[in-house]
Amino acid sequence: MSGSSWPLYEVFVRGKRGLNHVHVGSLHAPDDEMALRNARDLYTRRNEGVSIWVVRASAITASSPDEKDPFFAPSGDKVYRHPTFYDIPEDVPHL
Amino acid sequence: MSNPYDGLADAGEEKHWAFGTGFTAALSDVDRVVPSSVDRDDLVAYCLMLGDDALVYSQRLAEWCSRAPELEEDVALANIALDLLGQARLLLTRAGEVEGAGRDEDALAYLRDERGFRNVRLVEIDCGPGEGGDFAATIARLLVFSAWRLALFQRLTESVDPVLAAVAAKGVKELAYHRDHAAQWTLRLAGGTAYSRERVIAGLARVWPYVDELFTPHPVETRLAAAVDPATLRSEVDGVLDTVFDAAGLERPDVEQIAPVAGKAGRDGVHTEAMGYLLAEMQHVARSMPGALW
Numbered sequence: 001m002s003g004s005s006w007p008l009y010e011v012f013v014r015g016k017r018g019l020n021h022v023h024v025g026s027l028h029a030p031d032d033e034m035a036l037r038n039a040r041d042l043y044t045r046r047n048e049g050v051s052i053w054v055v056r057a058s059a060i061t062a063s064s065p066d067e068k069d070p071f072f073a074p075s076g077d078k079v080y081r082h083p084t085f086y087d088i089p090e091d092v093p094h095l
Numbered sequence: 096m097s098n099p100y101d102g103l104a105d106a107g108e109e110k111h112w113a114f115g116t117g118f119t120a121a122l123s124d125v126d127r128v129v130p131s132s133v134d135r136d137d138l139v140a141y142c143l144m145l146g147d148d149a150l151v152y153s154q155r156l157a158e159w160c161s162r163a164p165e166l167e168e169d170v171a172l173a174n175i176a177l178d179l180l181g182q183a184r185l186l187l188t189r190a191g192e193v194e195g196a197g198r199d200e201d202a203l204a205y206l207r208d209e210r211g212f213r214n215v216r217l218v219e220i221d222c223g224p225g226e227g228g229d230f231a232a233t234i235a236r237l238l239v240f241s242a243w244r245l246a247l248f249q250r251l252t253e254s255v256d257p258v259l260a261a262v263a264a265k266g267v268k269e270l271a272y273h274r275d276h277a278a279q280w281t282l283r284l285a286g287g288t289a290y291s292r293e294r295v296i297a298g299l300a301r302v303w304p305y306v307d308e309l310f311t312p313h314p315v316e317t318r319l320a321a322a323v324d325p326a327t328l329r330s331e332v333d334g335v336l337d338t339v340f341d342a343a344g345l346e347r348p349d350v351e352q353i354a355p356v357a358g359k360a361g362r363d364g365v366h367t368e369a370m371g372y373l374l375a376e377m378q379h380v381a382r383s384m385p386g387a388l389w
Contacts, residue, residue, distance in 0.1 A: 006165070027167050034279060038167040040272075041174050047118055 008057040009035040011042070013049035019094060021053050029054075122185060125261045129193055130321070133256055137319040139194045140213065142259070143203070144313070144362055145247075146186030147214035150204055151370075152240060153179040154377050155218060159233065162224040171276060175237070178269040185262045205381035209371055210364040216353065217305035219361070219370045222298075231284055231291070232298035238277035239302055242335045243309045245270040246328045256321035278339045285343035296345065303348040308355075313362035 006028040012021035024043050029035035035054040044052065063071055075081065129135055156176035163169035187200040198206075217240060222232040248270055251263035284295040310329045316322045340347055359365040380387075 028165065029167060030283065034283070037276060037279065038171065041171040042167060045170075045174055 006030050009039070009054045010057050010060060011035075011039040012053040012055075013039075013043055014051040015048060016050050018049075021051065024048075026057060027054075032056075121181070121265055122258065122261050126257045127189075127192065128257075130255050130257075133321045134319060135193055137315045138256060138321060139190045140315045141319050141322050142186045142190035142193070144213040144315070146183045146190060146203075147212045148218055148240075148244070149179040149186065150183035151212065151214045151373065152218035153177070153183060154373060155222070156233075156237075159224050164230055172233075175273050175276065178266075178273070182262060182266050182269070185258075185265075189258045189262070201381065205378045209366055209374055212361075212364060212366065212370070212374070214361050214366075215305070215308050216361040216367050216370075217302060217309060219366055219373055220302070220305065221369045221373075222301065229294065229298055229301070231294035232301045234277055234280040234284065235295065235298035236302045237273060238281055238339065239306060239309075239336065241270050241273035241277055243325075243328065243332050245274050246331045246335070247323050247325065250323040250328070254321045254323075259321055274335075281339055281345075282343050285345050295343075296348075299345070300348045300350050303350050304353040307352040308360050308362075311355075311360070311362075316362075 008026055009029055010026050011024050013024050014021045027035065027038050027042055029038045032054065036052060039052045039054050043049070129138060153176045156172050156179070159169065159172045160176075161169060163172055183204070184200050187203045191198045191200060191203055217236065220236075221228070222236055223229050224233075245267065248263040248266045252260050252267065254260040254263065281295060284291045286292070310325050310332075312324050312326050317324055337347065339345075353367075356365050
């Protein structure tokens, strides 16, 4: 096995009635087209999906765990940013 | 959402699987009555031919399990093997039920001897991963086999036997992917390094001697109303393979074909030396412990 010689890809799958692509894992592939096919073989073999996105892991810019507090803590006490003060009609889905 | 995979499940579908829902049982709604225009003995033989092609090739591909050059490719080859095993099960089950002698898919897979197997010899030859094995030869065989079987199954969807037509309709989608997988690898091996190119050329030359047999009809294939005459597939399959070869900058191999033995080949139960070893491995547990379940 020499998987490390191939670039790493992150895989996102959308379910049959799912609204959005969900990150399901990662894989190695020699190029983008093969990454898509490998993702089909690795992550949709149990009838999970109808759409796949693959993206090179190196193309993702991620927030750092070290910056967790400056990034996310300031929103913790701002409950007024949630629409919790409105009456939501029963028949509005996916809000 | 507590489980990230909830987003992949159908609303209201079974939730006991970690993910993946909405499975269907293959052929559950197909009429299994044999049409009056179809000869029953010939139909049994034909189902064994197409079923054995899939069963034996599935066994060969499964040999790569845990031994492929990359983890991702390991799963890809195993998936292809499982698709073919599924086709084999449906076809052997059909052979058994039309024969009416009480043989089920397991009896046909595990309790027949070499001369009873009707597969073409292309699927039985040893392309690895054992001694002398080669990934490029494995890909070359997959390209040839899936291009041929896809063309065959596309015609077979029109078969007068409703079970064969349904097996074919299910198989077409699987085989289209197998052919694509093999074509993608052929392009990459041919266009990779000088060494990978040399290997894929050698791989094609290794499997090519068994190509003519794919298009040589057995009498059952010519006279059975429900069958496809493989001779009619040649130009279509050649066209597909030439398209791949052109894109990969490869030549169609010019090698001598393996002749039939006294006019008989795989479809008659006459096989190569590799077949006995393959069957020994595939059948020995079922024969050592008859009826065992686990």
